[in-house]
Amino acid sequence: MENYIVEMLNITKEFPGIIANDNITLNLKKGEVHALLGENGAGKSTLVSVLFGLYQAEKGEIKKNGKEVKINNPNDANDLGIGMVHQHFKLVEIFTVLENIILGVEPNTLGFLQKTDARKKVMELSGKYGLKINPDALIEEISIGMQQRAEILKMLYRENEILIFDEPTAVLTPQEIKELLKIMRDLAQEGKSVLFITHKLNEIIEVADRCTVLRKGKYIGTVDIKDTTKEELSRMMVGRDISFNIEKKLTEVKEVVLSVKNVTVPSKLHKNNAVKNISFDVRGGEIVCLAGIDGNGQTEFISALTGLEKVSSGTIILGGKDITKSSIRKRSVSGMSHIPEDRHKHGLILDYSLEENLVLQRYWQPEFQNKGFIRFHAVRNYAECLIKKYDVRSGQGPITMARSMSGGNQQKAIIAREIDKDHEVLVAVQPTRGLDVGAVEYIHKQLISRRDCGKGVLLVSLELDEVMNVSDRILVMYEGEIVGELDPKKTTVQELGLYMSGAKRNTVKEIDNAE
């Protein structure tokens, strides 16, 4: 019998209409990094929520150091030395880093805060684990990476020994991810036990000692990382082989469907223009990828392209029609489909049901309404048809609240809605952000199928793998300008990186001249 610091035995947790955890067992050793792997909706978050006291399991028991414990709320978990970095940080934005760290366990005399000792302890911890922070900076003014370090310090300050990370890398830049993985290793070396929830296989291979895999609420197995491969893990997670290489047929490029000419968009954050005089064409049957580091004007450009914001100059031509000043509805009808960057804010109405969300682009068409009254039967039939066709999974089918669905299925719903309506060009902004490999593969296939149907696809992506593998043509954006046009077959990730960081440029105009 091995010595486990935490054992979760035969945990079963049900929600209305779905068994989130079905008889799952997870054992955590002292001083290890243990990955918890699974697709979206596999029950990872539910399982750790049970461990952290946010939910109570119907069946099963939790043992700490061999003794059975009851964890009814986060305070109980904290008393047992269990801490968690939530996917959405639990930080008060208008407080300083230090205030956030001590909140709830404030050192005080007679109720008056004593920050000096706390600061000393925080800075010691910060130095010991290489968690660089500025204790007096306000949360709203610091980077996501530093916010995350503040969350980690919050756990360390409470002297937690079991540290749960819920999808910590989803919000970080590649450099920050590298740093975080190193910190997790250091923590484990110091004797802390790290439970790391993720669906990114590379990170698991890099950092974890062992990995427990869940699929659709069921326990699949626990493996030693040194005895396994990425392919093996992905097979366990998805239940079938996943191809990491994307297969694309050669297709014929057709005429221009979307033409952007000298578009300039003002910035909301500063006085300069966020997008400076950019021009390019998207043809039918090709995937054009707008690559670049986040914050180089992509978001502003897409807002202007899709009609969420106004351009200050330039023209946008869609299928031969000038839509520069058209309303969003007009653009949609003229053949623009849009998979937005933020699926919660712009993609779905979270408190509407799935069927209502699916018909959002079409409810006004005669098929779905009669003199202003919705034809509920038609909507239901249409929704059921889309759900089947695009394999959108949810607890209660068409009447499921969008909010309660997993991220991957929310994204599938948006894709179903946008692809199923008539369109000439599909604008997809970071369509795979935060999704697991199964969903990513699915979405890439859908994008390529659009291209193969002769539609134009404009893909905005921050992920280099995606940029290189999916696109037919890469446009690199840097500080609001297009600094390069590359052919993914002839370029390398390194070269792309140089363009993205502004170290290299060949303006599109020069290419034109060369031709």
Add this chain to the structure above:
Amino acid sequence: MSTVYYLIQNMLPVAIPLLLVALGGMFSERSGIVNIALEGIMLFGAFFGALFVFFIQKSQIDPQVIILIGMVVAGFSGLIYSLLLSFAAVTMKANQTITGVSLNMLIPAAILLFSKMFFNSDGITTNMNFYIRKVPVLGDIPFIGEMFFQKTYLTVVLGLFFLVISVIVFYKTRFGLRLRACGEHPQAADSVGINVYFMRYAGVSISGILGGIGGFFYSVGVLDGNVNGHTGVAGFGFLALAVMIFGQWKPIRILLAALFFAFLRTLAYSVVLIPFLDNLGINQTYYKMLPYIATMVVLAFTSRKSRAPKAEGIPYDKALR
């Protein structure tokens, strides 16, 4: 110069109720509960404070001592009344705006009814002289003495005292830190073991206490110890909300905002004393609109930039994360 003294002497007793009530609103809103009921709470406190004064005025107790005891009575009544809001808004998760509005509508009517029943009048009229002609020693200091320690009320000093206490509690104590966390990100507070419901009850209760006291001080410093159900507190509760927003939910800025509004009101009532304004020949009534018009103008221009506590107005539900 004497006009300046006059304006300041008259401005402070008006500013203090605004200050206290706005501070109360700040405690409530920074804990996450929108407190529209300030007007009602003020009037409730003013009524009980005045009622207390009415019953005790024939005893030989010093008027300044009566202010102190009346303040306790008013604060306590405000607290009781605010519990209605906390119960509805925190425990029952009711809509905070509607609850506040209904609490505001209840009180003037109740006062009218009560006063008609027992005093056969529209309110309570007391016969107490709270006015301080000149504070011994302090009143003799040049400039400062005349500005702050002559022709004034005890309420001014008490109000500033409460401001200091509020600043300390708000920024220097564990309680203050936790309270502010609850108004900004209750889930975060909950995840570190803070009882959000308790902190919100506390925030609203403090606003009840300060609101009640503010109401009583209004009745002392502005109405000379009287209360009536028709004019109530003349919208001071709502004005205090504007002061709170203009003050960006921060105590010192709230003080400045309160002084600004009080200055406008005092100016409006002192037009006759200022030759320039008097000569303009504008009907005084227009000047009296000043603080209220200023409220609209100021809010219209500042609310774009103002940053309210993020979680205010949203009932906290443990189940939603």
